């Protein structure tokens with residue numbers, strides 16, 4: 001398996017032929033939040049193109065749960081925080097998620113044959129799905145900070161190592177993520193819509209036994225859990 005690391009800014013500014021397999025990484029916090037949403041019972045997550053689209057979908061489907069990053073906002077039911085979401089019962093619900101980085105990354109590769117969304121909480125399940133898929137080449141998309149986020153690159157490199165069978169030890173990758181700008185800003189309360197446990201929750205290796213697969217359904221990009229027992 002050939003692995004490449006791509007940054008979201010390049011993908012958005014210079015659209016090219018979609019990769020066959022893309023793994024979109026957002027450790028802090030979109031795909032940690034998505035994994036918690038599934039753990040709390042959500043059936044699926046619609047990745048919205050814009051805040052307006054998220055609100056329009058919510059208006060059309062009042063029972064859907066609209067979630068955005070940043071502070072709480074009118075029309076939205078939740079924020080992009082694993083610490084806050086873990087006490088919400090989402091049994092059977094559809095979540096509509098719009099964030100600055102993570103959701104944008106998945107939408108940028110929606111033409112790929114297989115799109116996985118990941119963070120450390122689903123690292124091993126994601127690596128295992130890549131191994132079973134036997135993809136010849138995989139592009140990892142680093143989403144945070146215009147594709148320069150250290151926590152996302154560390155997670156991408158870790159999953160790539162696991163997927164290619166290298167005996168990768170997680171400790172150094174988690175240490176890099178823990179020292180990242182996002183981790184520091186979340187811990188210092190510089191970013192908004194934050195629970196004090198968010199950084200720790202984003203660094204929980206293999207918290208969940210499922211990968212997360214995004215695919216187009218009726219022109220919407222929909223994320224679903226994919227059990228990897």
Ligand SMILES: O=C(O)[C@H](CS(=O)(=O)O)OP(=O)(O)O
Pocket residue numbers: 026028029030031069070080099100101102103144191192
């Ligand atoms: O909610 C997040 O962690 C970020 C937005 S910010 O950097 O905190 O303002 O969005 P994400 O797309 O999950 O990286």
Ligand SMILES: [Mg+2]
Pocket residue numbers: 026027028029030101102143144145149182
């Ligand atoms: Mg991020």
